Amino acid sequence: MRRWLAVLxxxxxxAPARAQQxxxxxxxxxxxxxxxxxxxxxxxxSVIDIWGVNTDRRLRGDIVVVVRGPNQAATxxxxxxxxxxxxxxxxxxxxxxPSFFAVLSAxxxxxxVSRQVILRNRLDPAASAQLAxxxxxxxxxxxxxxxxxxxxxxxxxxxxxxxxxSRTRRSGLTPHQGGLFHAVVRLPANAPIAxxxxxxxxxxxxxxxxxxxxxxxxxxxxxxxxxxxxxxxxSWLYGIVTVLIALAAGWAASALFRRS
Amino acid sequence: xxxxxxxEMPVDVLLVLLVSGAIGFVSGLVGVGGGFIMxxxxxxxxxxxxxxxATGASQIAATSFSGIMTQTRRxxxxxxxGMLLSIGGILGSACGVWLFERLLNxxxxxxxxxxxxxxxxxxxxxxxxxxxxxxxxxRSARGVTVLRRPLRAxxxxxxxxxxxxxxxxxxxxxxxxxxxxxxxxxxxxxGVGGGFALIPAMIYLLRMPTNVVIGTSLFQVLIVxxxxxxxxxxxxxxxxxxxxxxxxxxGVVGAQLGVRLGAGLKSEHLRALLSLVLxxxxxxxxWDLGIEPREHYVLGGGRW
Numbered sequence: 001m002r003r004w005l006a007v008l009x010x011x012x013x014x015a016p017a018r019a020q021q022x023x024x025x026x027x028x029x030x031x032x033x034x035x036x037x038x039x040x041x042x043x044x045x046s047v048i049d050i051w052g053v054n055t056d057r058r059l060r061g062d063i064v065v066v067v068r069g070p071n072q073a074a075t076x077x078x079x080x081x082x083x084x085x086x087x088x089x090x091x092x093x094x095x096x097x098p099s100f101f102a103v104l105s106a107x108x109x110x111x112x113v114s115r116q117v118i119l120r121n122r123l124d125p126a127a128s129a130q131l132a133x134x135x136x137x138x139x140x141x142x143x144x145x146x147x148x149x150x151x152x153x154x155x156x157x158x159x160x161x162x163x164x165x166s167r168t169r170r171s172g173l174t175p176h177q178g179g180l181f182h183a184v185v186r187l188p189a190n191a192p193i194a195x196x197x198x199x200x201x202x203x204x205x206x207x208x209x210x211x212x213x214x215x216x217x218x219x220x221x222x223x224x225x226x227x228x229x230x231x232x233x234x235s236w237l238y239g240i241v242t243v244l245i246a247l248a249a250g251w252a253a254s255a256l257f258r259r260s
Numbered sequence: 261x262x263x264x265x266x267x268e269m270p271v272d273v274l275l276v277l278l279v280s281g282a283i284g285f286v287s288g289l290v291g292v293g294g295g296f297i298m299x300x301x302x303x304x305x306x307x308x309x310x311x312x313x314a315t316g317a318s319q320i321a322a323t324s325f326s327g328i329m330t331q332t333r334r335x336x337x338x339x340x341x342g343m344l345l346s347i348g349g350i351l352g353s354a355c356g357v358w359l360f361e362r363l364l365n366x367x368x369x370x371x372x373x374x375x376x377x378x379x380x381x382x383x384x385x386x387x388x389x390x391x392x393x394x395x396x397x398x399r400s401a402r403g404v405t406v407l408r409r410p411l412r413a414x415x416x417x418x419x420x421x422x423x424x425x426x427x428x429x430x431x432x433x434x435x436x437x438x439x440x441x442x443x444x445x446x447x448x449x450x451g452v453g454g455g456f457a458l459i460p461a462m463i464y465l466l467r468m469p470t471n472v473v474i475g476t477s478l479f480q481v482l483i484v485x486x487x488x489x490x491x492x493x494x495x496x497x498x499x500x501x502x503x504x505x506x507x508x509x510x511g512v513v514g515a516q517l518g519v520r521l522g523a524g525l526k527s528e529h530l531r532a533l534l535s536l537v538l539x540x541x542x543x544x545x546x547w548d549l550g551i552e553p554r555e556h557y558v559l560g561g562g563r564w
Contacts, residue, residue, distance in 0.1 A: 041502070043263040044270050079556050085549040087371045088558055147557035189263065189270045190306075224265040227501050231266055231493065239493025242501055243486045246318050246508055250325030253512035257520070258333075 028212040029053045030200040035214070037187070038221040045189040047170070048216065052200050054179035061204035062105060062112040065173055065183040066123060069100030069157075070194045073132070076144045076151075092144045095132035099192045101125040101152075102159040102185045104173040109160070112203050121201065121208065125149050125158045156188035193218045266500035267311045273506060275305070280510030284323055287455075287511070288518025289525075290474075290534040294511070295320045295452035295485075296377065296541060307503070313451030314492035314499045319507035320453040320485040324478045326512045330519050331475030338426035338472045342479035344433055345458075348440025349447070349484040356448025357491060363449075373450055378545040380446070384460050385538030391464075392532040427468045427476075435466060444484050453481035456538060470527045 030052030037046050050065055074097045077088040103123055105112060113123070122128040126145050135141045152158040165172035165184050173183045183200075198214040220228050231238045263270045279301055287294030295316050302312035331337050363369040418432030439461055443454035458477045462468045468476070493499040522530060 039263060041263050042261070044261055074559060077558050079553050079558060081552075086551070086553055087549070144557070148559070151555070151557065151559045190268065193268055220265060224263060227265045231497050231499065231501070235494040235497055236490065238501070239490035239499060242318050242493060242499055242504055243321055243489050245501075245505065246322035246486070246489070247325050249322040249505075249508040249512050250327075251329060253322075253516050254326045254329035257516040258330075 028055060028200045028202050028210040030198075030212045030214060032198055032214055032216055035216045037216065037218045039193055039218060039224055040220075040222050041224055043189060043224075045191070046187050046218075048185040048187055048196075048198065050183040050185070050198055050200065050214075052181050052183075052212070054181065054202060055210060056179070056202070056204065059179045061202050061209055062107065063173065063175070063181050064109065064112065064123060064201040064203060065102075065104040065181075065185075066199040066201070067100065067102040067185045067187075068098050068128075068197045068199065069192055070098075070196075071096040071128070072099045072192075073097070074129075074148065076148050078139065078144075078147075090135075090139055091133075092131070092135055092139070092141075093133040094129050094148065096128070096130040097148060097152075098125055098128045098158075099194070100157050100187070100196065101128065102161070102171065104161050104171065104183050104185065106163060106173055106175055108162050113206050117203070117206060117208070123201075124160070125152065155190060156186075157191060159185070187218075191218075193220060262502065262506075264307075264311075264500050264503050266498065267307050267315075267503060269306065271305065271307075271503070271506075276503070276506045277510040279305075280319065280507040281514035284511035284514025285518040286514075286537060287323055288327060288515035288520075289522045290518075290530050290537070294323060294515075295447075295454075296381070296450070296456055297537075298507070298511075299451040300541075300544075302503075308498075310496060310498040311500055311503070314489065314496065315503045315507065316451055317453075317485045317488040317492065318499060318504040319511045321482055321489060322508035323511040323515045324453065324455075324482040324485065326515050327478045327519060328475065328482060330516070331478060334475070336472050337475035337479055338424055338468070339479070340422070341424050341427060341429075341436055341466075341468070341472075342476045344436040345440035345443075345476070345480040346483040348437040348442075349444035349454075349480050350487055352441035352444025352446075353448040353484050353488055353491075354444075355441070356445035357488075357495070359445065360449050374545055374549055376446070376450055378542050378549070380457055381538045381542035381545070384457055385535045385542060387464070388460055388531050388535035389539065392528040392535060395528040396532065427466075427472055429466065429468065431466065439465065440480060443480070447481075447484050448488060453485050455481050456534070459534075 030050060033049035048067055052063070054061065054063060074094045075091050076094070078090045079086050080089045103109065109118065109123060118124055119127045126149050129145060129148060131141060135144060149158055159171055161169065161171050163172055164174040171184055171186045173181060175181050195215060195217045198216055199211060201211045202209045261270045262273050280298070283294040283297050283301065286297070298319060299312050299316045302316060303309050328337065360369065363372050418434050420433045421430055422433050423430050443458045446452070446457060447454040455477050458480060459473055462473045462477060463470060489499060
């Protein structure tokens with residue numbers, strides 16, 4: 001029901017846009033089903049539903065959908081053997097890495113656009129990562145970049161999908177009739193709670209025709225929110241409350257077991 | 261499954277309760293806080309390390325307070341000694357937090373923690389195992405006097421001697437203060453209460469009678485752990501109240517059962533058991549450091 005409402009809303013929104021479509025680049029009509037995702041105590045990740053329309057009259061071109069989390073710093077370290085022990089060494093710092101990144105397209109990205117366009121529009125997570133420190137002697141910068149993407153991908157934080165979702169994977173991009181497309185991105189529970197951005201792109205013959213950015217936000221609600229607010233705004237009080245709860249728990253257990 | 265507001269991830273409630281209960285049981289049995297097992301266990305479950313360290317401390321506070329209640333009823337706490345150890349511990353943990361930040365900036369915190377665990381667990385565990393085995397075989401504990409004799413001589417000649425009627429000791433206050441300081445610093449760096457190192461030190465260095473050792477060390481651990489919770493909560497905001505509540509519940513119930521069972525056991529058996537736990541834990545750290553990892557790169561920094 002929700003999805004059909006989204007589609008209906010979309011059709012209403014993009015109807016005038018289609019009627020007076022200019023020759024140049026324009027906004028790609030798109031919408032998300034839930035612009036606000038709330039995180040309660042039963043939160044186990046969520047799904048971002050994106051609907052949009054290819055505005056090309058003959059439905060030429062390729063749609064690419066990107067979901068991007070806020071940037072954050074990260075450090076990648078290389079394990080080395082020293083005196084028989086494997087230790088973390090040669091740290092390399094990235095000043096900006098996307099905390100979450102998903103890119104969806106109907107066919108492989110490299111068939112749609114060139115490497116330069118991917119870099120310019122930051123269509124893959126490695127292209128979005130900014131190296132901030134010098135790579136130690138003998139180290140390979142691209143190896144660190146690849147390692148960053150691989151480690152985050154293993155955590156489910158970086159996703160790259162071609163084609164529609166299937167039984168085994170729930171993220172994907174599905175084209176529908178009349179240029180309508182539907183993208184589904186699974187947001188794992190370990191993805192940071194923050195403001196995200198959904199980006200939709202229309203590429204034709206390797207060139208960007210139109211695009212659209214939609215902000216979405218993930219927010220704590222209820223008890224989760226109250227605990228988090230207390231921890232950040234009144235951290236001393238929060239610490240003391242935690243200790244008092246600990247003492248109460250210890251006392252209660254001791255008292256209960258004494259009686260029995 | 262329940263979502264943790266600070267760690268920002270869901271955990272299996274039953275699993276956390278089971279693990280914390282089991283660790284609480286061991287801690288009640290042998291009188292250690294259990295942090296040296298709890299912190300690595302939480303990290304294995306996928307909790308970010310700083311959250312595991314800070315939240316683990318709140319569970320240690322709960323478990324040790326529950327243990328103290330039981331030990332007080334048995335009059336098995338040397339309050340005077342406990343106060344001195346705690347004063348040293350408070351200063352030590354402040355120093356430890358400072359050192360923690362320095363090491364973190366140098367990027368060598370992980371290695372330092374692992375090596376500290378390895379060396380400390382292995383030496384303390386080995387020493388205790390040797391001693392308790394000797395006692396069990398009917399010989400008196402003369403095996404480890406090598407380490408003890410010169411230190412006792414030093415302790416006797418230091419100034420500010422004080423009588424500790426509960427422990428039947430007459431020693432310098434400098435010794436418990438220094439010991440508390442060292443344990444406090446270790447506790448802050450390693451995310452543990454420090455009981456596993458404090459108990460042997462009290463037995464072998466201070467020569468305290470075994471029956472008051474557990475209660476007194478619990479008192480010091482409680483003070484230091486509570487302080488670490490407040491400091492971490494205000495400085496790094498890594499204390500997760502929901503996770504802490506789960507750990508406390510499992511921990512205190514387990515600890516009560518452990519204390520109950522521990523009361524019926526001989527002290528040399530308890531010590532042998534503790535030493536085996538310590539040796540097993542140190543073997544785990546040696547294994548982790550010595551085996552070639554499948555993934556040669558690791559992610560650090562980031563959100564925390």
